[in-house]
Amino acid sequence: MGAAILVVIGLCAAVPQLLAPIDPTEQRLLARFTPPLTRSADGTFAVLGTDQLGRDILSRLIYGARTSSLIGFAAVLIAGLTGTVLGLLAGVRGGMSDHVVMRLADMQLAFPFILLAITVIGILGPSIRNLILVVGFANWAAYARVVRAETLAVRERPFVEAARSLGLTLPHLVVRHILPNVSASLMVVATFGVASAILTEAGLSFLGLGVPVAVPSWGGMLAEGRQYVDTRYWLALFPGAALFLTVMAINLVGDTLRDAFDPYLHVRRSLDQL
Amino acid sequence: MIAYLCQRLAWTLLVLLGISGIVFVVVHLSGDPAALYMGPEGTKEDYQLLRSALGFDRPLPEQYGLFLWRAVRGNFGRSLRHQQPTLPLVLARLPATLALTAAAMLLALLLALPLGLLSALRRKTILDAGGMMFALAGQCMPTFWLGILLILIFAVQLRWFPVYGGDGPAAIVLPAVTLGVWAMARTARITRSSMLDILPQDFLRTARAKGLGEWTVVLRHALRNCAIPIVTALGLELGNLLGGAVITEAVFAYPGIGRLAVEAVINKDVPLIEAVVLTVGAAVLLLNILIDVVYVALDPRIRLA
Numbered sequence: 001m002g003a004a005i006l007v008v009i010g011l012c013a014a015v016p017q018l019l020a021p022i023d024p025t026e027q028r029l030l031a032r033f034t035p036p037l038t039r040s041a042d043g044t045f046a047v048l049g050t051d052q053l054g055r056d057i058l059s060r061l062i063y064g065a066r067t068s069s070l071i072g073f074a075a076v077l078i079a080g081l082t083g084t085v086l087g088l089l090a091g092v093r094g095g096m097s098d099h100v101v102m103r104l105a106d107m108q109l110a111f112p113f114i115l116l117a118i119t120v121i122g123i124l125g126p127s128i129r130n131l132i133l134v135v136g137f138a139n140w141a142a143y144a145r146v147v148r149a150e151t152l153a154v155r156e157r158p159f160v161e162a163a164r165s166l167g168l169t170l171p172h173l174v175v176r177h178i179l180p181n182v183s184a185s186l187m188v189v190a191t192f193g194v195a196s197a198i199l200t201e202a203g204l205s206f207l208g209l210g211v212p213v214a215v216p217s218w219g220g221m222l223a224e225g226r227q228y229v230d231t232r233y234w235l236a237l238f239p240g241a242a243l244f245l246t247v248m249a250i251n252l253v254g255d256t257l258r259d260a261f262d263p264y265l266h267v268r269r270s271l272d273q274l
Numbered sequence: 275m276i277a278y279l280c281q282r283l284a285w286t287l288l289v290l291l292g293i294s295g296i297v298f299v300v301v302h303l304s305g306d307p308a309a310l311y312m313g314p315e316g317t318k319e320d321y322q323l324l325r326s327a328l329g330f331d332r333p334l335p336e337q338y339g340l341f342l343w344r345a346v347r348g349n350f351g352r353s354l355r356h357q358q359p360t361l362p363l364v365l366a367r368l369p370a371t372l373a374l375t376a377a378a379m380l381l382a383l384l385l386a387l388p389l390g391l392l393s394a395l396r397r398k399t400i401l402d403a404g405g406m407m408f409a410l411a412g413q414c415m416p417t418f419w420l421g422i423l424l425i426l427i428f429a430v431q432l433r434w435f436p437v438y439g440g441d442g443p444a445a446i447v448l449p450a451v452t453l454g455v456w457a458m459a460r461t462a463r464i465t466r467s468s469m470l471d472i473l474p475q476d477f478l479r480t481a482r483a484k485g486l487g488e489w490t491v492v493l494r495h496a497l498r499n500c501a502i503p504i505v506t507a508l509g510l511e512l513g514n515l516l517g518g519a520v521i522t523e524a525v526f527a528y529p530g531i532g533r534l535a536v537e538a539v540i541n542k543d544v545p546l547i548e549a550v551v552l553t554v555g556a557a558v559l560l561l562n563i564l565i566d567v568v569y570v571a572l573d574p575r576i577r578l579a
Contacts, residue, residue, distance in 0.1 A: 107559070109510065110510075110512070110559060111289070111293070111555055112514070112516040112517035112554060114517035115554055118535060118536060123300055123301055123303075195414070202418075203416070203417070203418060207520075209536075222416075222419060226422055226525075229422055229430070230426065230430045240418075240423070241419075243419060244411075244415055244416060247414040248411070251410060
């Protein structure tokens with residue numbers, strides 16, 4: 001079920017032009033504040049209503065899916081790459097580099113990075129590129145931790161020892177042998193990471209420090225809709241619901257993924273029967 | 275123990291140094307801070323004057339050194355907007371945020387422990403499935419959306435709580451609930467899984483064999499042993515909670531540090547930004563050290579490496 005929702009969101013993100021009924025940036029002041037499922041003053045039918053500038057909410061939601069997915073995936077890519085490299089470094093080499101990397105990771109996990117995020121974006125200016133960089137580089141620690149743990153486990157296995165005694169060089173060893181075994185946990189962390197990145201982007205956009213105002217974003221829509229929440233609730237309700245459903249779907253898929261990769265699941269399931 | 279504390283404190287200082295460096299670099303990356311301070315109305319001569327007055331024409335390392343020198347003396351500069359020294363400003367708002375975070379954690383604990391406990395005890399029933407669905411929903415809920423919904427229901431429609439502001443104890447309730455939901459969800463899940471790990475163990479069988487009632491067994495013996503993973507989780511959540519406080523305070527216009535930080539960023543009030551980031555960072559890191567020490571008190575088997 002989670003996957004089904006994600007497919008819808010993915011479609012919205014990939015080809016919004018086909019799905020959105022109306023141009024999301026088109027402001028039609030005659031059609032301001034149309035409630036959902038009614039016909040607006042200039043004749044168009046607004047499925048989810050229109051906002052304070054007459055822009056169709058459904059279309060903005062659909063385009064917003066693209067913004068969120070883009071930033072989510074890009075940020076996770078950056079975080080994953082940095083984290084994996086550092087985690088592999090720590091796990092394979094051990095010693096000082098391990099110690100340093102893990103300390104850095106602990107600090108990064110402890111510090112509320114949102115403060116740094118709003119500082120960087122506030123000063124460098126809101127743009128999609130800045131946002132991706134900030135959200136990306138702020139989250140590498142989780143990936144580094146997981147990769148390091150898996151690397152440490154894999155390192156002791158006989159096939160690694162065999163490979164080394166055959167004379168394999170270290171880079172070759174890491175890429176061809178360790179990395180594939182690490183990738184399962186990495187994918188699970190990455191999946192949940194996309195959800196987290198999407199929420200972070202929405203939060204930053206809500207504060208006005210995310211994507212530029214012209215780009216439709218679910219967080220930005222919430223910020224705008226907030227002022228009208230007592231009378232025209234639909235401006236804030238739908239973007240938030242979209243965020244919630246997307247994040248739920250990603251979490252459900254992530255849970256399934258985690259169960260799929262768990263080699264002991266059938267053992268635990270059979271123990272449950274007892 | 276003392277050696278461990280010294281080592282942790284040393285690392286904390288290093289990290290704070292690093293963070294201040296990052297903020298410093300970022301501020302100077304975007305061109306001249308004097309340009310930020312000046313605004314669009316200044317003339318070229320004014321700009322040069324401001325630049326040399328504030329010392330921005332000196333080499334970067336020298337500026338950073340000056341900043342550190344002053345910081346060690348407790349002088350974090352003057353806020354541009356408020357025209358007051360920054361540190362007192364920050365410290366004045368800190369208690370409000372700490373109160374909010376504490377309230378949120380308390381709420382989270384109060385709800386999560388029973389929820390996780392019941393889910394673990396009544397596995398594979400509707401209660402378990404429902405409880406965990408609720409926890410999942412709590413984890414996925416965007417904080418600001420939840421805040422807005424709560425405002426809509428409780429403040430606007432029902433008029434039980436104030437819509438925003440910080441006066442009086444009622445003002446902390448809705449923000450604390452908003453902030454606490456995420457922590458509650460995570461803690462509930464962790465409580466459930468650690469209870470599930472502990473329940474089959476032998477020492478509980480012994481306790482039951484001794485004739486202790488089921489609830490005594492669960493509450494006094496099983497739950498105590500769960501404390502470690504739960505405290506770990508809560509400790510890790512601290513950073514997240516303080517981060518979430520930034521957004522929650524923005525939603526509820528709650529007068530805490532988060533709001534101060536956002537205002538400072540929007541006003542490009544650089545000294546204030548630096549002060550807030552460093553203060554909050556120091557607070558979080560110190561609290562983490564405290565939690566690690568509490569660990570040892572909870573479980574004597576742990577040796578601080």
